Amino acid sequence: MKDHDSIRLIELQSKLFRLITEDDRTFDELVQSCADLLQNPIIVIDLSFYVISYSDINQITDEYWHLNCKQKFCTPEFIVQFTHLPDVVKSLDHRDSFQVNCPYSVYNKILGKIYHDNEHVGYVVMVCCQTPEDSLSEDAVAAIARMFGLRWMDSVQTTVSQLPLKEKILSGMIRGDYGSHNELTTSTQALGFRIPNEFHIVAIDIKNISDANAILDLIPKFIEGYFSDYNYLWYQDYFLAFVPVSHIESLVDVISKAYQNYNKKNQIPIGISQSLNTPAECPNGFDEAVDALKLGLDIYTSTKIFYYANVKFYKLLLNVDPIEGMKRFSDPLIIKLSEYDRENDAQLSKTFYYYLLYNRSLQQTAKTLFIHRNTVSFRINKVEQILDINLNNDELCNRMLLSMKIVFFFESFLHRTGEDQPKPIYK
Structure with a gap:
């Protein structure tokens, strides 16, 4: 950094320090003062893509950010675009401020990550629509982000007070603000909606959607088509819906049938919690839905809809060293079959796994793997040889299936973390 720039940065940091030490200044006033200093609009968003605060909206001539500020939240289409921008994806590996060149807008943006108690909680966005960015822009936005981190709790209180009442109640449930249905009844009835007595939390993580361009059109239609009848909100990185227990099977059935017409990479991953009976269980339900998403994407290839009840077993394995776990918990016969596949470029393990998973049904295994029933029969006979x-032994089959689940989980984990492991054979 040149001497002149260093002096300018010190002067700017000094002005920012004076701003934050003025206790009578509200968070919104602080944002406006920072925008005046940088001569460009400033917007603050949290990780749920709610707009926390913004400077003079008349100065925000970028049409997308103008709309976001006006409605105080980012649209699903915007969130998908934002999270898939190359500059944003690269920023996940560091804490520095960074420039974003967006193909949908003529204006550059400088983003700074806001941290509170060492946790990433939001972004400062400087929209360069009034004056061009210069050599100090990124350093200036980084300094502002640090300052906003110190005042973050003030901003959160402001945001919660500005949220629509329905979203405020739903986000409060996820945070654990309500203990029973009785505590919710008065507020929900006044707003014309109710929380079912028994429900699931359904989560969608848009960051795990690989094809951003293809999904831009699907996400709004998906939400409107399948979840418009339920209470839902955007929370952190997730779209969450509260679905009655009595509806979940029919909903999953309808989505599963629709997925048969989708390209596989455009099938939106869904995580489903166990059934919940009280609002007090919502924080755990949220964690379950997110765990179902994360574990399900590692474990399953034949579906993108994951129930926590089906994956919670694997949570027990997360604290086990993968290499040691495969040695300790796997059946030697499964290792032998895996080695045979790799040496002979065969697919016996994959076929054997689904054959056991579907209670030794040749027809269902063939349907899942898109192969002929006779091919399944031939491969299973080969496995026995x-x-x-003898696969008529129920106890043996149960033991082998459990062993395969453990081995495949660890193989998938090692492959995902890049520890020089081949792609899991069952994938």
Whole structure:
């Protein structure tokens, strides 16, 4: 940094320090003062893509950010675009401020990450629509982000007070603000909606949607088509819906049938919590839905809809060293079959896994793997020959299936973390 720039930065930081030490200044006033200093609009958003605060909206001539500020939240289409921008994806590996060149707008943006108690909680966005960015822009936005981190709790209180009442109640449920249905009844009835006595939390993580361009059109239609009848909100990185227990099977059935007409990469991953009976269970329900998403994407290839009840077993394995876990918990016969596949470029393990998973049904295995029933029969006979086993033994089949689940989970984990492991054979 040149001497002249260093002096300018010190002067700017000094002005910012004076701003934050003025206790009578509200968070919104602080945002406006920072915008005046930088001669460009400033917007603050949290990780749920709610607009926390913004400077003079008349100065925000970028049409997308103008709309976001006006409605105080980002649209689903905007969130998908934002999270898939190359500059934003690269920023996940560091804490520095960064420039975003967006193909949908003529204006550059400088973003700074806001941290509170060492946790990433939001972004400062400087929209360069009044004056061009210069050599100090990123340093200036970084300094502002640090300052806003110190006043973050003030901003959160402001945001909660500005949220629509329905979203305020739903986000409060996820945070654990309500203990029973009785505590909710008065507020929800006044707003014309109710929380079912038994419900699931359904979560969608848009960051795990690989094809951003293709999904831009699908996300709004998906939400409107399947979740418009339920209470929902955007929370942190997720779209969340509260679905009655009595509706979940029919909803999943309808979505599963629709997915048959989708390209596989455009099937939106869904995580479903166990059934919940009280609002007090919502924080755990949220964690379950998110865990179902994360674990399900590692474990399953035949579906993008994951129930926590089906994956919670694998949480027990998360604290086990993968290499040691495969040695301790896997059946030697499964390792032998895996080695045979790799040496002979075969797919016996994959076929064997689904055959056991579907209670030794040749028809269902063939349907899942898109192969002929006779091919499944041939491969299963081959497995029996190689391992010298009789698959009419129920106890043996249960043991082998459990062992395969453990081995495949650890193989998938090692492959995902890049620890020089081949792609899991069952994938």
